[in-house]
Amino acid sequence: MSYTSSPNxxxxxxxxxLIMATAVVQLLLExxxxxxxxxxxxxMQPEAFGRQPWGAVTYLFVHSxxxxxxxxxxxxxxxxRAVEERMGGPKFLLFYLYCGIGAALLxxxxxxxxxxxxxxxxxGAILGVAVAFxxxxxxxxxxxxxIPVAIKVRTLVIGLALIDLFFARxxxxxxxxxxxxxxxxxxxxxxxxxxxxxxxxxxVARPQPERVVMVQQxxxxxxxxxxAAPTRxxxxxxxxxxxxxxxxxxxxxxxxxxxxxxSEERRFLDEVSKxxxxxxx
Numbered sequence: 488m489s490y491t492s493s494p495n496x497x498x499x500x501x502x503x504x505l506i507m508a509t510a511v512v513q514l515l516l517e518x519x520x521x522x523x524x525x526x527x528x529x530x531m532q533p534e535a536f537g538r539q540p541w542g543a544v545t546y547l548f549v550h551s552x553x554x555x556x557x558x559x560x561x562x563x564x565x566x567x568r569a570v571e572e573r574m575g576g577p578k579f580l581l582f583y584l585y586c587g588i589g590a591a592l593l594x595x596x597x598x599x600x601x602x603x604x605x606x607x608x609x610x611g612a613i614l615g616v617a618v619a620f621x622x623x624x625x626x627x628x629x630x631x632x633x634i635p636v637a638i639k640v641r642t643l644v645i646g647l648a649l650i651d652l653f654f655a656r657x658x659x660x661x662x663x664x665x666x667x668x669x670x671x672x673x674x675x676x677x678x679x680x681x682x683x684x685x686x687x688x689x690x691v692a693r694p695q696p697e698r699v700v701m702v703q704q705x706x707x708x709x710x711x712x713x714x715a716a717p718t719r720x721x722x723x724x725x726x727x728x729x730x731x732x733x734x735x736x737x738x739x740x741x742x743x744x745x746x747x748x749x750s751e752e753r754r755f756l757d758e759v760s761k762x763x764x765x766x767x768x
Contacts, residue, residue, distance in 0.1 A: 497568065498564070498568060499567070499568045499571040499572055499576070499579075500571075500576055501567075501571055501576045501579050501580050501583075502563060502564060502567040502568050502571055502579075505563060505567070505580075505583065506560045506563060506564065508548060509547070509548050509550070509556065509559075509560065509609060510556065510560070512529075512548040512549065513548075513549070513550050513553075513556050516549065526549060526607070527605075528545075529542065529545040529546060529548070529549045529607075530542055530545075530546050530549055530605045530606060530607045531543060531545075531546035531591050531594065531605060531606040531607070531666075532605045532606075533591075533594040533595045533597070533598035533603045533605075533606065534598045534602075534603065536591075536595045536598075542591070543587070543588050543591035543592065544584060544587065544588065546587075546591065546606055546607050546608070547584075547587045547608075547609045547612055548609070549607040549608070550607055550608050550609075551607055551608065555608055559608060559609045559610055559613055562610075562613040562614075562616075562617065563609070563613050563616065566613070566616045566617045566619075566620045567579070567583075567613075567616050569620060569623070569624070570582075570616050570619045570620050570623065573623055574619075582615070582616070582619065582674075582677065583612050583615070583616060584612070585615075585673060585677065586611060586612040586614075586615025586616065586670040586673045586674050586677075587609065587611055587612035587615070587670065588673075589611070589615065589669050589670055589672065589673025589674075590606075590610075590611025590612065590615070590663075590666040590667070590668075590669035590670035590673065591606065591611070591666065591669070592669065593665060593666070593668065593669025593672065593673075594606060594663065594665050594666050594669060597665050603663075603665065604661070604663070606663045606666050608663070610663070610666065610667055610670070611663070611666040611667055611669055611670030611671075612670055613670070614644075614647065614667050614670045614671045614674075615670035615671060615673055615674035615677075616674070617640075617643075617644050617647070617671075618644055618670075618671050618674035618675055618678075619674055619677075619678070620640055620644075621640045621641045621643075621644040622674075622678050624640065625639065625640065625641035626639050626640075626641065627639065627640045628640075629643055631643065644671070647667075647671075648668065648671055651664040651667040651668050651671075652664075652668060655667075655668060729759070732755065733755075733756075733759055736748065736752050736755065736756060739752070
């Protein structure tokens with residue numbers, strides 16, 4: 488698996504630390520703490536979450552073998568570097584743990600309706616990181632063996648979600664597809680909920696500007712023609728600031744042409760025009 492064009496080719500600090508910590512835990516479990524009770528203590532047990540809640544975090548550092556570990560760490564290496572660079576180290580770490588916990592909690596919820604086996608592995612968190620990558624750079628081409636052509640990372644992530652959904656419903660291959668979906672869903676909500684709940688700023692009424700009117704002086708200088716002097720007319724009390732701003736913009740168009748308007752003045756005219764059309768209809 489490789490990028491055709493990588494947003495960030497170098498190893499970033501927290502991706503490196505997570506890979507190192509996960510590899511060290513796996514090494515210790517296979518060489519020193521070889522008793523099955525250590526894995527039982529660290530794994531995520533959806534049906535016993537109330538008795539072993541720490542498993543929602545510790546299971547991320549336990550894998551079923553070297554191949555499982557290698558595949559997950561490759562995914563973290565490929566997707567995590569650019570996401571950490573974009574988010575910043577501390578936020579990336581929290582996001583990684585958040586996706587892993589989200590994967591565990593969805594499994595806990597589904598365990599109320601069906602039997603689920605204990606879960607080990609960081610796949611849910613890493614797929615959450617892959618979703619973040621796809622949100623930031625959806626059109627990045629990526630090469631996946633054995634697919635002969637590069638595909639967009641957005642297409643890859645959607646395809647992985649559909650595969651996990653299919654096997655979660657019909658499969659029995661021993662893979663925690665429910666946790667995969669939980670990590671991806673947690674990441675998607677991380678990006679979507681703030682944008683859905685963010686309030687649109689209310690339009691602020693522009694203060695009525697002072698209007699400049701050219702008037703003739705009552706007396707001319709003896710040594711020259713009359714001179715025009717600008718006199719500022721203060722805004723009338725209770726005047727509509729939008730109407731006043733509209734008058735100013737229309738005067739500017741009359742004097743200098745529509746090309747003289749700034750982008751902000753053009754947007755203001757568009758807003759007023761749309762408002763008038765709604766009032767008519």
